[in-house]
Amino acid sequence: xxxxxxxxxxxxxxxxxxxxxxxxxxxxxxxxxxxxxxxxxxxxxxxxxxxxxxxxxxxxxxxxxxxxxxxxxxxxxxxxxxxxxxxxxxxxxxxxxxxxxxxxxxxxxxxxxxxxxxxxxxxxxxxxxxxxxxxxxxxxxxxxxxxxxxxxxxxxxxxxxxxxxxxxxxxxxxxxxxxxxxxxxxxxxxxxxxxxxxxxxxxxxxxxxxxxxxxxxxxxxxxxxxxxxxxxxxxxxxxxxxxxxxxxxxxxxxxxxxxxxxxxxxxxxxxxxxxxxxxxxxxxxxxxxxxxxxxxxxxxxxxxxxxxxxxxxxxxxxxxxxxxxxxxxxxxxxxxxxxxxxxxxxxxxxxxxxxxxxxxxxxxxxxxxxxxxxxxxxxxxxxxxxxxxxxxxxxxxxxxxxxxxxxxxxxxxxxxxxxxxxxxxxxx
Amino acid sequence: xxxxxxxxxxxxxxxxxxxxxxxxxxxxxxxxxxxxxxxxxxxxxxxxxxxxxxxxxxxxxxxxxxxxxxxxxxxxxxxxxxxxxxxxxxxxxxxxxxxxxxxxxxxxxxxxxxxxxxxxxxxxxxxxxxxxxxxxxxxxxxxxxxxxxxxxxxxxxxxxxxxxxxxxxxxxxxxxxxxxxxxxxxxxxxxxxxxxxxxxxxxxxxxxxxxxxxxxxxxxxxxxxxxxxxxxxxxxxxxxxxxxxxxxxxxxxxxxxxxxxxxxxxxxxxxxxxxxxxxxxxxxxxxxxxxxxxxxxxxxxxxxxxxxxxxxxxxxxxxxxxxxxxxxxxxxxxxxxxxxxxxxxxxxxxxxxxxxxxxxxxxxxxxxxxxxxxxxxxxxxxxxxxxxxxxxxxxxxxxxxxxxxxxxxxxxxxxxxxxxxxxxxxxxxxxxxxxxxxxxxxxxxxxxxxxxxxxxxxxxxxxxxxxxxxxxxxxxxx
Numbered sequence: 001x002x003x004x005x006x007x008x009x010x011x012x013x014x015x016x017x018x019x020x021x022x023x024x025x026x027x028x029x030x031x032x033x034x035x036x037x038x039x040x041x042x043x044x045x046x047x048x049x050x051x052x053x054x055x056x057x058x059x060x061x062x063x064x065x066x067x068x069x070x071x072x073x074x075x076x077x078x079x080x081x082x083x084x085x086x087x088x089x090x091x092x093x094x095x096x097x098x099x100x101x102x103x104x105x106x107x108x109x110x111x112x113x114x115x116x117x118x119x120x121x122x123x124x125x126x127x128x129x130x131x132x133x134x135x136x137x138x139x140x141x142x143x144x145x146x147x148x149x150x151x152x153x154x155x156x157x158x159x160x161x162x163x164x165x166x167x168x169x170x171x172x173x174x175x176x177x178x179x180x181x182x183x184x185x186x187x188x189x190x191x192x193x194x195x196x197x198x199x200x201x202x203x204x205x206x207x208x209x210x211x212x213x214x215x216x217x218x219x220x221x222x223x224x225x226x227x228x229x230x231x232x233x234x235x236x237x238x239x240x241x242x243x244x245x246x247x248x249x250x251x252x253x254x255x256x257x258x259x260x261x262x263x264x265x266x267x268x269x270x271x272x273x274x275x276x277x278x279x280x281x282x283x284x285x286x287x288x289x290x291x292x293x294x295x296x297x298x299x300x301x302x303x304x305x306x307x308x309x310x311x312x313x314x315x316x317x318x319x320x321x322x323x324x325x326x327x328x329x330x331x332x333x334x335x336x337x338x339x340x341x342x343x344x345x346x347x348x349x350x351x352x353x354x355x356x357x358x359x360x361x362x363x364x365x366x367x368x369x370x371x372x373x374x375x376x377x378x379x380x381x382x383x384x385x386x387x388x389x390x391x392x393x394x395x396x397x398x399x400x401x402x403x404x405x406x407x408x409x410x411x412x413x414x415x416x417x418x419x420x421x422x423x424x425x426x427x428x
Numbered sequence: 429x430x431x432x433x434x435x436x437x438x439x440x441x442x443x444x445x446x447x448x449x450x451x452x453x454x455x456x457x458x459x460x461x462x463x464x465x466x467x468x469x470x471x472x473x474x475x476x477x478x479x480x481x482x483x484x485x486x487x488x489x490x491x492x493x494x495x496x497x498x499x500x501x502x503x504x505x506x507x508x509x510x511x512x513x514x515x516x517x518x519x520x521x522x523x524x525x526x527x528x529x530x531x532x533x534x535x536x537x538x539x540x541x542x543x544x545x546x547x548x549x550x551x552x553x554x555x556x557x558x559x560x561x562x563x564x565x566x567x568x569x570x571x572x573x574x575x576x577x578x579x580x581x582x583x584x585x586x587x588x589x590x591x592x593x594x595x596x597x598x599x600x601x602x603x604x605x606x607x608x609x610x611x612x613x614x615x616x617x618x619x620x621x622x623x624x625x626x627x628x629x630x631x632x633x634x635x636x637x638x639x640x641x642x643x644x645x646x647x648x649x650x651x652x653x654x655x656x657x658x659x660x661x662x663x664x665x666x667x668x669x670x671x672x673x674x675x676x677x678x679x680x681x682x683x684x685x686x687x688x689x690x691x692x693x694x695x696x697x698x699x700x701x702x703x704x705x706x707x708x709x710x711x712x713x714x715x716x717x718x719x720x721x722x723x724x725x726x727x728x729x730x731x732x733x734x735x736x737x738x739x740x741x742x743x744x745x746x747x748x749x750x751x752x753x754x755x756x757x758x759x760x761x762x763x764x765x766x767x768x769x770x771x772x773x774x775x776x777x778x779x780x781x782x783x784x785x786x787x788x789x790x791x792x793x794x795x796x797x798x799x800x801x802x803x804x805x806x807x808x809x810x811x812x813x814x815x816x817x818x819x820x821x822x823x824x825x826x827x828x829x830x831x832x833x834x835x836x837x838x839x840x841x842x843x844x845x846x847x848x849x850x851x852x853x854x855x856x857x858x859x860x861x862x863x864x865x866x867x868x869x870x871x872x873x874x875x876x877x878x879x880x881x882x883x884x885x886x887x888x889x890x891x892x893x894x895x896x897x898x899x900x901x902x903x904x905x906x
Contacts, residue, residue: 263556278541
């Protein structure tokens with residue numbers, strides 16, 4: 001073997017570094033810490049998903065039993081529609097354990113009925129605000145915020161420590177080239193961190209039956225993220241400064257990218273994209289629904305027919321109270337609030353789009369958002385669920401309108417054909 | 429005292445020469461001032477917005493035309509939670525809880541439209557407030573400034589000289605502690621401004637002082653930790669690594685882990701789930717819209733007997749209105765029973781989280797800060813209860829009008845008889861029974877007392893660390 005050939009010297013350096021590393025107990029301790037925290041984050045996620053699934057299973061059954069009991073007592077279509085509630089929900093995905101995301105602070109379950117939807121869809125059956133404020137210890141938080149801190153502690157004083165210990169020049173002299181030595185050293189330490197962080201997630205993914213593609217993409221994101229921080233640490237560690245200066249600078253970078261940029265970005269985006277106040281949507285809808293009682297019936301039926309011309313022939317209301325008129329003004333209430341409601345949804349979408357762009361200059365946010373997107377626990381998923389609830393509610397109206405407007409005789413057996421909420425109907 | 433001042437002064441001169449110390453201090457100062465100004469502006473805007481919405485909702489209710497009183501029960505009303513004056517320092521739960529509730533007959537709606545639900549989603553730590561800067565970042569500055577306090581002298585071999593010259597270890601430690609304490613005092617300046625704004629906006633100065641005290645204790649704890657580790661380890665880099673590790677564990681990892689643990693230790697049934705069993709209970713109560721519901725047969729018989737008449741038409745009151753009052757009372761009892769159970773479950777979960785304040789002072793100070801600022805769970809729950817009290821008052825007020833000002837014979841015929849319908853409309857002056865809603869925080873003394881466990885936690889941390897400092901000071905070795 002010719003001394004000095006690149007591959008031979010690399011092999012030698014690798015063996016030497018691996019040997020040094022194997023005896024460095026502090027590095028092993030940090031890997032163990034990462035492993036433990038990853039296990040903790042993943043188990044907390046698995047527990048929460050299990051809890052949500054169990055709750056959902058109980059509710060699906062209770063909701064069905066409640067509806068059956070209520071429908072038994074009904075004597076007309078209007079009453080059946082009025083008294084029967086329908087559970088809608090967004091079941092946790094098979095990767096939700098890794099990123100609980102928005103499921104903590106936005107509603108993922110509703111019970112709706114055929115009344116004006118705007119009065120129902122903004123109900124929040126959200127969890128405890130105290131817990132939502134701090135946020136759970138899920139894998140996404142662990143990976144985005146804690147892994148870089150560990151990398152910073154592990155890698156900031158690679159050179160400074162050796163300099164301090166007086167080994168720096170010896171190491172560089174015996175390694176041949178200096179740059180690969182430090183890269184190798186940083187790479188080995190970072191790989192350990194990556195493996196310790198990813199392993200528990202892989203096990204949990206196996207347990208939850210996560211599709212391989214999701215797991216591979218998640219690992220890809222994590223790997224690129226670890227590479228980013230390793231490169232940042234290595235670049236700063238090459239700086240001829242004391243270890244404390246390097247450490248402080250890296251911590252400053254973590255704060256800047258993980259907290260200051262996102263916080264400033266949130267404020268800026270919320271200012272740039274105004275959304276109608278939720279209270280205004282409800283007020284508009286309420287005024288419309290309540291006014292209908294005092295207005296002539298035609299004032300309700302007219303705007304209703306404009307949207308549903310197929311019922312024009314059946315739209316005369318003769319008695320003081322008819323169910324078809326009652327549901328027509330519920331629908332007109334939604335129609336009046338529609339512009340505001342659509343602006344509210346569009347505004348949230350636009351804010352999320354801008355946040356997605358901003359995340360490119362804030363890697364911790366990028367990783368957290370990417371994992372949430374994979375787990376379908378992000379804003380997009382929450383908006384998609386809302387759209388599914390709207391579609392289901394529209395289906396309910398389509399089911400009852402023919403019966404109400406044609407004044408069909410009440411036939412409980414026909415209720416069997418009532419639309420049922422399908423979990424994740426629009427998913428791939 | 430003189431040697432202490434001398435030692436502290438020497439430390440200040442050292443910091444003035446250190447670019448790292450200066451840089452970090454300037455950055456933190458910028459961050460503090462920026463978040464203080466931005467949060468104050470945001471919360472002031474929120475307060476004005478919600479007060480405006482509240483006034484609008486009240487005006488809308490009062491300007492309703494003459495109509496049947498039960499229509500107003502369904503027309504309903506809105507209440508908005510105005511943020512506490514000190515929310516400009518610590519918004520607390522404000523972004524995570526709904527800010528408005530729609531109040532109507534027969535139902536308790538949830539507080540809707542939390543800011544966290546419609547704001548841009550930029551990660552777990554993006555709700556930056558002055559309180560959070562103090563909780564998370566101020567400790568880092570103390571670590572940067574404090575980690576070298578003793579170990580620097582040790583590495584430069586000046587510690588041996590100092591001790592040999594007769595400076596007691598304790599005196600040295602106390603002087604260094606004094607230097608760090610003066611930094612804590614300086615750090616509290618932007619907060620004082622924030623708290624003063626809160627006092628100007630109407631909060632008590634007692635609360636402002638308590639808030640300063642809580643953060644003063646918290647930052648002193650971090651200063652003491654830095655000093656102790658600096659006195660115990662031999663190498664400066666080891667001290668810094670240990671302190672940063674401690675910071676990561678206590679401020680980033682533990683609070684979040686504790687949140688997950690609390691969710692596991694005190695699970696909470698969701699509102700939908702309890703609503704289902706509540707609905708079943710409510711159906712047993714009878715429908716207050718229907719005076720012929722068998723559930724009200726006893727009420728009707730009692731009423732007829734009390735007035736000595738045979739027919740409901742001969743009663744001096746409108747049976748429908750009486751039934752509505754009775755039905756609403758029974759229904760509200762059930763609703764309140766479920767609502768209290770839900771609040772108790774939330775409070776249990778929050779307590780399961782708060783108990784971790786013994787392990788990390790961050791959770792202790794965060795909870796104390798929210799309690800004193802009036803932005804904690806207790807205040808949110810009081811908002812819910814006050815909203816419910818207002819709901820019940822105006823609904824029952826309207827039902828009373830329904831019972832006393834409407835003739836039963838008109839009321840039963842109004843669906844088919846336009847003239848009778850006209851007579852069931854009561855004058856709009858009746859809507860004046862609506863009470864004005866204004867949400868204000870609890871008295872300062874009560875808020876401070878509520879944080880008692882947190883004061884004990886912070887006190888215990890301080891006590892332990894001072895004890896440890898004395899112990900280490902006696903054994904300080906070069």
